[in-house]
Amino acid sequence: MTTTPTPRFQVGDQVTVRDATTMFHTRTQGYVRGHTGTVTEHRPAWIVPEDEAFGIIENGRYTPFYVVRFKQTDLWPDYTGFEVDTLETECSELWLEPAGKEKK
Amino acid sequence: MSTTHSHAPLKESPLTEFEVLELAVRELAIEKGLFSADDHRRFAEWAESRTYTVGSRMVARSWLDPAFKERLLRDGTETSKEVGVDWLQPTGQGTPSDYTYFYVLENTPKLHNVIVCTLCSCYPRPVLGMSPDWYRTPNYRRRMVRWPRQVLAEFGLHLPPDVEVRVHDSNQKSRFMVMPMRPEGTEGWSEDQLAAIVTRDCLIGVALPRADVTASQVPKQPKGRNGGNKR
Numbered sequence: 001m002t003t004t005p006t007p008r009f010q011v012g013d014q015v016t017v018r019d020a021t022t023m024f025h026t027r028t029q030g031y032v033r034g035h036t037g038t039v040t041e042h043r044p045a046w047i048v049p050e051d052e053a054f055g056i057i058e059n060g061r062y063t064p065f066y067v068v069r070f071k072q073t074d075l076w077p078d079y080t081g082f083e084v085d086t087l088e089t090e091c092s093e094l095w096l097e098p099a100g101k102e103k104k
Numbered sequence: 105m106s107t108t109h110s111h112a113p114l115k116e117s118p119l120t121e122f123e124v125l126e127l128a129v130r131e132l133a134i135e136k137g138l139f140s141a142d143d144h145r146r147f148a149e150w151a152e153s154r155t156y157t158v159g160s161r162m163v164a165r166s167w168l169d170p171a172f173k174e175r176l177l178r179d180g181t182e183t184s185k186e187v188g189v190d191w192l193q194p195t196g197q198g199t200p201s202d203y204t205y206f207y208v209l210e211n212t213p214k215l216h217n218v219i220v221c222t223l224c225s226c227y228p229r230p231v232l233g234m235s236p237d238w239y240r241t242p243n244y245r246r247r248m249v250r251w252p253r254q255v256l257a258e259f260g261l262h263l264p265p266d267v268e269v270r271v272h273d274s275n276q277k278s279r280f281m282v283m284p285m286r287p288e289g290t291e292g293w294s295e296d297q298l299a300a301i302v303t304r305d306c307l308i309g310v311a312l313p314r315a316d317v318t319a320s321q322v323p324k325q326p327k328g329r330n331g332g333n334k335r
Contacts (some may be wrong), residue, residue, distance in 0.1 A: 002195070023325070027223060027275045027276055028275075029222055029223065029273065029275060031222075031249065031250075043205070043276070043277075043278065044205065046277060049276070065276060065277075069270075072252075072269075072271075075249075076250060080251060080253070081251075081252060081253045081269060082253075082265045082269075083264065084265070084267070084268040084269075084270075085247060085252065085253070085268060085269045085270070086268060086269075086270045087270070087271045087272075088270060088271070088273070089272070089273040089274075089275050090276040090277075090278060091277060092275075092276075095318060097293050
């Protein structure tokens, strides 16, 4: 975890959260998986929770993190609020793909 | 069955899995000498004495001091030190689990922010203290991301359709606090006066500050109930 990895995604990029399953600890919520949003900010890189939770720090996967903004109407097909409403959350690079690559 | 007094029997609810785990780890740590029972008690006492007034202070100062506001929005972690909060070493011990980033979310006439943690109950404790009970309930956590406007309405907050409601699900290392807009009727107020109307719920984003409401004043009896409740 000595070198800071170069972020694969830039602010403004459309990204899709991988629709992967997890066996143990993750911080990627089920409700964002398979959904597409926009990168709005970079966050400092750190060890992905999947490794950190088990104390794998030295050899843990140290990746960039991102703030991803979703339109609520994209997350929930029957969203009852308004078109302008959004939700932001953070994802490690491990969980993100360029939009369109992920098959839902 | 005969007892000397009529109190209901003292019933303890069963411990949850996590409470058992915490007790076991704590006792082991004490036995191993990592910290003492008194250290633990002091930490708990310290942690529980933090309150949202730090957050209120930050917002009030931001309303009065544009340079402070700019610093706070740009680097919340660093700027917190100006009001005596060190996120990296809140205890002075600097344990790795204390490691977090702090971001302040500014409301605008077209944007309303609100915070939740769907995964557990992440909360910016160094500046807001302990979270309210409802913030930790599965009900708030699952519904705020799914039906935010309905949940806000249940708190009495109705926002117009052209105001974007932005929910922040704090699922990683970041912690968030909402910076509400300064309400009308507060012109010429001091920092102390302003801080008094920035209540906890305004900093979570389920309420808006009002010039006539402070957290310490007893809410008036609603007129429609109990016929005015004359005593």
